[in-house]
Amino acid sequence: xxxxxxxxxxxxxxxxxxxxxxxxxxxxxxxxxxxxxxxPGEGLQLLLKATKAxxxxxxxxxxxxxxxxxxxxxxxxxxxxxxxxxxxxxxxSDFGGAQKLVFGQGTRLTIxx
Amino acid sequence: xxxxxxxxxxxxxxxxxxxxxxCNPISGHNTLYWYLQNLxxxxxxxxxxxxxxxxxxSQLPKDRFSAERLKGVDSTLKIQPAELGDSAVYxxxxxxxxMNTEAFFGQGTRLTVx
Numbered sequence: 001x002x003x004x005x006x007x008x009x010x011x012x013x014x015x016x017x018x019x020x021x022x023x024x025x026x027x028x029x030x031x032x033x034x035x036x037x038x039x040p041g042e043g044l045q046l047l048l049k050a051t052k053a054x055x056x057x058x059x060x061x062x063x064x065x066x067x068x069x070x071x072x073x074x075x076x077x078x079x080x081x082x083x084x085x086x087x088x089x090x091x092x093s094d095f096g097g098a099q100k101l102v103f104g105q106g107t108r109l110t111i112x113x
Numbered sequence: 114x115x116x117x118x119x120x121x122x123x124x125x126x127x128x129x130x131x132x133x134x135x136c137n138p139i140s141g142h143n144t145l146y147w148y149l150q151n152l153x154x155x156x157x158x159x160x161x162x163x164x165x166x167x168x169x170x171s172q173l174p175k176d177r178f179s180a181e182r183l184k185g186v187d188s189t190l191k192i193q194p195a196e197l198g199d200s201a202v203y204x205x206x207x208x209x210x211x212m213n214t215e216a217f218f219g220q221g222t223r224l225t226v227x
Contacts (some may be wrong), residue, residue, distance in 0.1 A: 004155070038220075043117065043218035044156070044204070089155050098208045098216035099144065099169070103155025 002027045004011070006090050006104035007057045013080055014112050021075040021107050023090035025065075030072075031092040033057075033066050033073040038087045047088070115139070117219035119205050125225045131193035134222045136184070138207030145182060146216060147173075147190050148204040156204055162188065163211055195226045 007022040015081035023029065033039070035047040048057030066073045073090060090104040118137040140146050143164050148156035148219050159178070161169040163184035173180065177196070182188040192199055202223050206216040 019178065041220070043220045044206075045218070046215050049215075057162055090198070091155070097210075097212040098146075098206075099211035101156075101158065103157070105153065105155050 069104035136205030141208035
């Protein structure tokens with residue numbers, strides 16, 4: 001079945017550091033890929049998505065590129081801020097929509113000033 | 114615009130007792146989801162509704178869990194009787210339809226069974 005594996009956390013960085021959170025997936029077809037973020041006390045929010053190979057999703061300074069050859073969708077940001085502290089979830093969906101999202105286990109990120 | 118609203122935010126019950134969670138999706142969203150999130154894990158889909166029809170309930174433990182979405186708007190998820198292993202966060206989400214790529218999540222209900 002489909003699955004998503006994320007880099008284990010927690011991850012702690014200093015402000016303005018470069019961020020990478022690794023995500024790899026297993027799927028039978030060509031899924032759509034997502035990053036969701038959960039800020040403290042809030043619900044999950046879609047951060048970015050990519051629906052086909054080589055697509056790059058981006059939002060709020062975060063980027064992730066759909067790499068079919070390595071089955072990966074790593075999240076990156078060039079300079080993190082304290083406000084980026086949250087739990088980040090990588091997810092996939094076989095059908096392009098949200099109807100069958102499969103999530104990774106989440107990576108807790110803490111940014112220190 | 115109001116987001117997905119869930120209540121209660123927290124619930125503590127004794128094992129073998131019943132419990133119910135309520136969800137009000139974003140207005141106009143036809144698709145509603147219930148997810149289970151165990152501590153330190155990602156959400157797992159329990160059930161998906163298209164309007165009032167449950168179109169995917171393959172992961173719902175039907176011996177003790179039930180859900181309904183009367184009139185295709187609000188939804189209720191029930192556990193009866195609750196077990197210690199049911200302690201988790203129960204998330205509700207909605208999207209315009211099942212093909213839309215963005216699902217909007219509520220804050221969840223944290224259930225503790227003692």
